[in-house]
Amino acid sequence: MLSSPSAYTQQPSGEDEQVVSLGSEWKFNTFFGEGSDPHRIQAGPDDIVIDNANDDLVEVVGNWGRKTEGDRDTKLWGDDYRTRFYTDADFVPGESLPAVRFDTTPPRAGLFEHFIYYPFGHHLTTRVRIAHADGTDTQHISQRVRCAQWVSLGVYRLDPGGDHFLEMSAITPGGVAADAVMLRPVSDAQWLASRADIRNAPSPELDDSDWDAIPVPGHWGMRNEYSNYNGKGWYRRSFTLPQTWQRDESRRIRLRFEAVYHVARVFLNGRYVGRHQGGLTPFEFDVTDQLNFDGTNVLAVEADNDFLVGATWNWGGIIRDVSLIQTSDVRVSYQYVHAEPDLNAGTAAIQTKVRATNDSTRQRTVDLQTELYDGDRLLGSGTATITVPAKNDREATINIDLKPADVHLWHFDRPHMYHAKTTLRENGSSQHSRSDRFGIRKVQIKPEGLWLNGEKVRLAGYNRVSDHRYWGSSEPEHVLRHDVRLMKNANANFMRIMHGTQNKRLIELCDENGILLFEEVNVRELTNPELTPPDYPLTRQWLREMIERDVNHPSIIGWSVGNELSNHYTYVAKMIDYVRRELDPHRLVSCVSNTGYRDHETPETDPLGESDVMLQNCYMQRPTTMIEALHRKWPNKPIFFSEFGMGKFTEASLDGSLPELDQWNACIRGHFPFVIGASLWTYNDYRSGYAQTLEDENRAWGLVNVWRQKRRLFAQCRSENSPVLDIQIDAVNPNQNNASVKIPIRGRDDYPCFTMQDYDLVWQFRDSDGNTLLTESIDLPTLQPGDSPWTGTIHWQTFPTDAFDLVARLVTPNGFTRYETVQRFAVPQKPTGATAIASHDSIRVFFDRPASADEWFVRCIGPDGTTTESKRTIDPYVDLSELTAGGDYQVRVITSNAKGDSVPSQPIDVTTDGTILPPVIWHAFVHDGRLVVGYSAQPDDATYVVQYGEDESDLSSELQTDLRGMLSVDVNDAKSVSLRMKRIASGKESGWSNIVNATEDVFAE
Helix, strand or coil: CCCCCECCCCCCCCCCEEEEECCEEEEEECCCCCEECHHHCCCCCCCEEEECCCCCCEEEECCCEEECCCHHHCCCCCCCEEEEEECHHHCCCCCCCCEEEEECCCCCCEEEEEEEECCCCCCCCEEEEEEECCEEEEEEECCCECCCCCEEEEEEEECCCCCCEEEEECCCCEEEEECEEEEEEECHHHHHHHHHHHHHCCCCCCCCCCCEEEEECCCHHHCHHHCCCEEEEEEEEEECCCCCCCCCCCEEEEEEECCCECEEEEEECCEEEEEEECCCCCEEEECHHHCCCCCCEEEEEEEECCCCCCCCCCCCECCCCEEEEEEECEEEEEEEEEEEEECCCCEEEEEEEEEEEECCCCCEEEEEEEEEEECCEEEEEEEEEEEECCCEEEEEEEEEEECHHHCCCCCCCCCCCEEEEEEEEECCEEEEEEEEEECCCCEEEECCEEEECCEEEEEEEEECCCCCCCCCCCCCHHHHHHHHHHHHHCCCCEEECCCCCCCHHHHHHHHHHCCEEEEECCCCCCCCCCCCCCCCHHHHHHHHHHHHHHCCCCCEEEEEEEECCCCCHHHHHHHHHHHHHHHCCCCEEEEEECCCCCCCCCCCCCHHHHCCCEEEEEECCCCHHHHHHHHHHCCCCCEEEEEEECCCCCCCCCCCCCCCHHHHHHCCCCCCCCEEEEEEECCECEECCECCCCCCCEECCCCECCCCCECHHHHHHHHHCCCECCCEECCCCCCCCEEEEEECECCCCCCCECCECCCEEEEEEECCCCCEEEEEEEECCCECCCCCCEEEEEECCCCCCCCCEEEEEEECCCCCEEEEEEEECCCCCCCEEEEEEECCCCEEEEEECCCCCCEEEEEEECCCCCEEECCCECCCCEEECCCCCCCEEEEEEEEEECCEECCCCCCEEEECCCCCCCCCEEEEEEECCEEEEEECCCCCEEEEEEEEECECCECCEEEEECCCCEEEEECCCCCCEEEEEEEEECCEECCCCCCEEEECCCCCC
């Protein structure tokens, strides 16, 4: 009998339970007809291409326009394409739907892989109907991604006498682009062989030794051959159970997946276990009866990432942890700890709702005991007794009161954590226990704003996309920890962190480090065919899986049921009611809007009024008009800007900043106190298949790039989002042992705005290499918004002889920097290690970047003796372009800081010759036996060549690839690797790049 996924409960951590991780290298393979790599599909001589301009084979129903240029700079097939924007008036029952129909009747019978080609189209769910010999299939395609590529729709049988077609239309309003269709002949032998391979994929007897090895957690794009693959991929792993795990009627074993993107089918020992749809939420199955206790078990998983949602990359595969969990057949499956502090009395009431699950075939009466701990110290306990029917569960509520001495409020500067341990006993014998961490804090939303623990606050943050260019959305802990640290040091305190359920370890790190969150279910378009009205069962499933896993995290103050939806009043009202009534009655609930401010939206048509707080997105405009419109319609609802942005960067450079940011913030500084904060899009760049993405496939919005190198925007945002305006230090005199300091504090209605308690002023003297010579600190008094500037004096015993600068930081009690100022004592050192490479009209200069410099530039003397200077940059190189071909140039590097410019480097004589410049290697590192390289790309790039070796004098290994932006290669046990790259574009081959030494330093500085 086939089982279904059980309702997923929180990650357990308790006694009487054993957990076996199945994370490791798994075997992986894909099969023909189950997916494709659209980047590598080109029309060949045997393919049948039908252009929209072919009037003999294309039938057009309704009025369609024709365009000769693709929207958003995307390419088209042939000379033009057809386009139509559907409106509600097009969907009239009984009338023909406007459509473009391509006649796909073939010249001969056979199997054909079907493809479509389109420039950018507005529609997220363009309907594609495919009539073939075995019936008619319908697919829905987002035309905002995979533009100007041949997108595979699968393999279908056609015959010359059939009425075969491919029809493009829509079932909801939006723009559709119809350009070209391609049919690629497929042999019966190839098709039958692939079907046999798929049938055999779950079999324990299958020899998978020739399958690829892929890490779990991970995604298949970590291997070059699957970097752009969309579709179904198969995973396999063999394992044996621990010897202590024996078949026992009183014990059950569950197989848990934290996330598989996006649809998973699971097989164990050749038997189908179940299916889960939804790539970001956890699920589990009871597999006790399918396990082999005496020998080898084979676990197989088919993962399908074919349906694309939004502008983020759909990293396919088993992206989060997999484990086996053995427990008693009666257990604590879930507990919800709600902590309600009394701010006046200083006490807290802790209510724990405990769910006991009985997987046995008989009724069980059990005793529950909940104990509350602060570290190892027991604070209090409570008990309950419940009877649980067979194959069922029941809940009990246990209340415990904490006295003032035991109450420490969770705050973003002081994130104090407790844990609740609940033990289930039967007849006095412990059967199972679990522990969950929680915090005590009070969040209040009023028409005038947001209160945290009784204080009105206005807070800033960032949207962090669940993405790293190598690890994708699998996000190992070192990536999560690094990102949380950087965000906190950029003054992140509050954010709707991203679309979709987050990695649970990220939420834990936000608990530990102090970031307030709205977590959101992955619903971005209600026309998504997965989401079926009127009850939206899949959305309810995702909400339950997300909230039951994350309900105890103090960092999460609210839930969002979707992002930027349309025609969504009924959906939002139902989902918010579902969350409040069945999942979490104590947290805020909302839905992110990008339309509520518009003139045609009213409280009767837009569901913002159903939300506890208005989450509003704002792009390419200042927020004043938007705020006024929203407040006029919903005067009792505060506003949080869940996303705002001024446009993505048009190049990968680290010089990116937002000159308009201070003007945007000024719109709410001293104004609109009901605006509780804003979250910039984005903290990090991310991979994307969306139109107008950079050629390296990275979408550049971030404070940091995909390799976590900081843009100028990072320092800009840290300053803009600081609760103080400056740290002003008198000019340091080496003959004195002190200096005066002044810290101006933001006003009461400023943004951001909150009390600074238990902060330190930390100062350091550093030498010219950035090494710390002396560190001192003083405790600051409580600083409140609107206070007069704090003034004081910093002291040191002896002025360090080698001091090059003084850095002063305002530091939180949990160790993060709120503001930083640097006082340099001298200009930077003379640059060293300068080298240059040239093309026919450009020069690229590299050098050793000194810690004493803030930026750098190149001074160039041309063939005619004219001296020019490049722009000042923080990029790891300087480019000079539009030079004279064959010209003799002399270049020098100059570094700069607040004290002025350095002495120029030694001159380099360069002649502009060759063809094109090589790629820029942004970052390279070695991890788990693989060399990972991030590099730039240009529109016409066809091939990249990388040479590498363990010594830069022996780059004897070589790889050629067409991948944009990132590649990885097996380097066995090497800890460091040297490499260089070149590119081939439009028949031109560049010279080699500079040699880069990759180490195990994962993060670039």
